Amino acid sequence: MSNIKFDIVVDNKPNSLPSAEEIIQQCRTHALANAANSTSYKRGVSLVDESKDGAPYAWVKYGRSITMAEARTQHYVAQVVNGDDDAAVVRVPYVYLSFESHGRGYIVMEFIDGVICSDADAKLVAAAVQFLATIRGPTTQPGPIGGGPICHDFFIERESSLTYSSVGLLEKHINGILKHEGRPHRVSLGPEVEEYGLRLCLSDMNRDNFIKDRKNKIVALDFGASCFLPVSFFDFALRHFDYFTQLLRMRIPRPKSKQLEALLVASFSLVPYGTNKIAHRCPTRAQGSGPVDFAHKPSRLSTGPRLLRVIVRRCELSRCLLSRSSLPTPSHTVRARRFSDIYMP
Structure with a gap:
């Protein structure tokens, strides 16, 4: 034992x-x-x-x-x-x-007991995901329950390099990345969190993570890439180029996020370095050793299989930034609503 x-x-x-x-x-x-x-x-x-x-x-x-x-x-x-x-x-x-x-x-x-969901189940899964995304976190610390690194596609290898003790530190890091790369964009997560709190963000919505039980109810299976984050991070997750995720996005009513473009640009900026550790000094309780200096300028990747993953990821983010949509909008796509209609107090 x-x-x-x-x-x-x-x-x-x-x-x-x-x-x-x-x-x-x-x-x-x-x-x-x-x-x-x-x-x-x-x-x-x-x-x-x-x-x-x-x-x-x-x-x-x-x-x-x-x-x-x-x-x-x-x-x-x-x-x-x-x-x-x-x-x-x-x-x-x-x-x-x-x-x-x-x-x-x-x-x-x-x-x-159940079977893996198919494309035909997209409407049911979308309703399930939409419900899960309204669940409010128990604390004001972004990340999983009990604390820890954030698992989200915003970060390299889908995991932050440290634990953020507050949304303010997360915002500071993102804006530091944008400033480091000379980008004019900035995020402002405070008002969003003040109004809606932190909500559950599923960052991996591929079909293998959902089954339909014997009562035809959707069962969510995998929470390895789920954290409580500002609601704009869910809009980011819906931009993933997994085909099933795109089917869900067309069926989940969302208003336009004011923070999405800045988040996409910041994530795009991280990709060529292959690391999250850039931009500013960010203290963290998890490491217990004082501030972590991210002010240095890391070298960009030049060779190897990791570079290939970087190229693929940057192409995906480029398509998000340029087109804002990877699939044609079908006639049955639901209209976007106000965030206040989705995230009730």
Whole structure:
């Protein structure tokens, strides 16, 4: 037990749930069994009840990229949305247990039987995502529940290089990037946050992250790239060039964000450096060692596979800035509404 650090342990977890050591062993066995099968999902395994003909009752998501911040965020959202099963347009699996061991994270959650959503389910998924995006964060600190780096496509490798203790520091960093690159744009997140607070931002809305259960209700599965952020960051996430995300964007009513263009330009400016660490001195509680100096000018990438990823990413952002739309607007696209109609107090 000395190598296991628990983060979430709920009282109403299933009685048949194995110990953490047994769960780790099952995950190891599963990973070895599927090591040669590239089409198998290697970071998840179901726990079955042998007394009920091997019926699965829990799912374990595991791996080096699985964080306790993801577990805490999913746990919080599940408690918010699952209160009225009949009224809610979306379900989120309850988290029973989460822990870390030897550099790997484990999230043991409710097993929900269902099928991966298709293009035909875009309208249902859009309604689910729209509902999730209205969930208000419990604090004024941007990021996942409990604190930590922000996971969002704004940042290189979809993760901030530090923890922001306030929206003010996040705004300062973004404006520092714009100033560093000589861009005239600036963001002003304060008024937006004052009016709407921080809301849940899903940054990875590909179809594999949503299933439809036996009651045809949408289930949101993955919260690894979900954080509580100013609402303009959700508009940024909807600009992702994943085709399913674009289908959702056409079905989610949003007014024009005043901050979106500046966010896109700032993210665009980070890409050629391959790092988030530019622009200004930004103190952070997480590192506990005083201010982190980002005032130096990092060198731009010149060779290697990372440069290729940079080129692809910059092309995507360029298309966002130039066209503001990657798909033709169909006749059924919903009209944008005021933010105040979407984000109720």
